Amino acid sequence: MSTVASASPADEWQPIAFDTGTAYGRKPPSHKPELTEVGAGTPMGELLRRYWHPIGLAADATDTPRQVRVLGEDLILFRDRKGRAGLVHWRCAHRGASLYYGRVEEEGIRCCYHGWMFDVQGHCVDQPCEPDGGARSRGRVRQPWYPVQEQYGLIWAYLGPAEKKPVLPRYDCLETLDEGETLEADGNSIGGGGPQIIPCNWLQHYENVADPFHVPVLHGSFSGTQFVALMGQMPDVTFESTDTGVKIISIRKLEDGSVFRRVAGPVLPTLRVVPNPRVAAYGRVESIGWVLPIDDHSFRIYTVGRVKTPGDLARVRSRLNGKLWEELTEAEHRAFPGDYEAQVSQGAITAHSEEHLATSDRGIVMLRRLLQRQLDAVREGRDPAGVSFDPAAPPVHFDAGNFIVSE
Ligand code: FES
Ligand SMILES: [Fe+2]
Known part of the structure; x- marks a missing residue:
């Protein structure tokens, strides 16, 4: 405790106690972003993207598209009618309707808006409103996708750089x-x-x-x-x-x-x-x-x-x-x-x-x-x-x- 003399006469001297360690004036709180934040491009986000992560049970990948959020990214998990699991960015590469409303078919997932269809690796395999089903244009489009594997009853995804996939x-x-x-x-x-x-x-x-x-x-x-x-x-x-x-x-x-x-x-x-x-x-x-x-x-x-x-x-x-x-x-x-x-x-x-x-x-x-x-x-x-x-x-x-x- 710190004390100073009061302004009173000496014979009435009383110490004034200053409280110490009070909550007043403390610095604004902060966290360590490099250890906690996981978005793409952040240090921890990039570190975690160098490993495989489980993103669902094997049974979660079905012919009903499912929204999943992983490391801050919104993705759609599905299983095509050939049995292959797929994980794609939610936003259709054409004009952005969500593939959550898509329909799963033999070869992949078809967007509800104009029917573009993407396979589990994001290749555009059909554009029904384009000449010849997009035979000449669809090869230029790729729906953003991530590789998945199934093991131990889980679906595993790798969200990192392709050349570093372990x-x-x-x-x-x-x-x-x-x-x-x-x-x-x-x-x-x-x-x-x-x-x-x-x-x-x-x-x-x-x-x-x-x-x-x-x-x-x-x-x-x-x-x-x-x-x-x-x-x-x-x-x-x-x-x-x-x-x-x-x-x-x-x-x-x-x-x-x-x-x-x-x-x-x-x-x-x-x-x-x-x-x-x-x-x-x-x-x-x-x-x-x-x-x-x-x-x-x-x-x-x-x-x-x-x-x-x-x-x-x-x-x-x-x-x-x-x-x-x-x-x-x-x-x-x-x-x-x-x-x-x-x-x-x-x-x-x-x-x-x-x-x-x-x-x-x-x-x-x-x-x-x-x-x-x-x-x-x-x-x-x-x-x-x-x-x-x-x-x-x-x-x-x-x-x-x-x-x-x-x-
Ligand atoms: S927005 Fe998906 S096909 Fe047009
Ligand atoms: Fe505990």
Whole structure:
């Protein structure tokens, strides 16, 4: 506290206390645009465009055109009657009617306005109002399109420069199935703690994957026991930087003297490599989630996992007070806040200028540095970590899992 003498006579001297640290006069908040904003031409937008991203379930590509928003771009997903999935810019290359109203046919999608038809690679294959169906003119038109592939029950898209298109990665934990297991895909943002589309910047969620200390507080105390009592114990944590992610090892001592070793973490570009927080069984990680930035202010998560019974993945969704997120009243959201409440309340894009990072934020710092190194690589004309151009490369392996080790 600072004090000065008042103007009173000396014998009535009283200190006037100046309050310190008040909210007055603080600087306007700001975020780090290079880490958060994903539009085409932005640093992070260009980095993320160097990787494949899941943009829908395989079942989302049908003969009914579907609007999807990915990295700030509005696109139309469809499946032609030959069974090929296609992803095109929404605006028809002729005069801009939306292909959302288009009709899917054998060879592609036909615009409702003048009937121009585009195949899954954007070639214009018919112009019914032009002489000879546009035989001489249609070759000059290309509907903007992106390559897609199907794998693990998801549609994957590559929105980056054609000459830099990497191989669509495969993952060991989804390639090698145990007895009785099948793969299941989910598009309902498992791990987001809320609805399918979450209204805040993707990085707020991605950083949460590098934040093991919120587990005993948010999920073990504030939310009640959201997972299992074991996860409420404050862990001993080791953070390790890898070439493509941050590996977080959380150690908890069990009553019988054995040690619960949980390995999790974020992996480039947006992967959640997080073993089941309910610790239903010990062993290697059973699912991977991909955080898809819809735009700067919203994201969703696609997940693929090994399951014993269909529907197991959806059953991983958290219940608070016995209810799913969308069933909670406002009072219950406040009584049992979870990941959604914590991360969305940080703001549409959190104000990095107002943060005070502490020792427990080491994983966040490591993740931001990892992302910054990739931004630097792309800016300098190098390839970011985690892209491969070798179709024969082995599946990507993760050490993640819930393990019991004896002392
Ligand atoms: S605007 Fe699409 S065919 Fe004319
Ligand atoms: Fe969480």
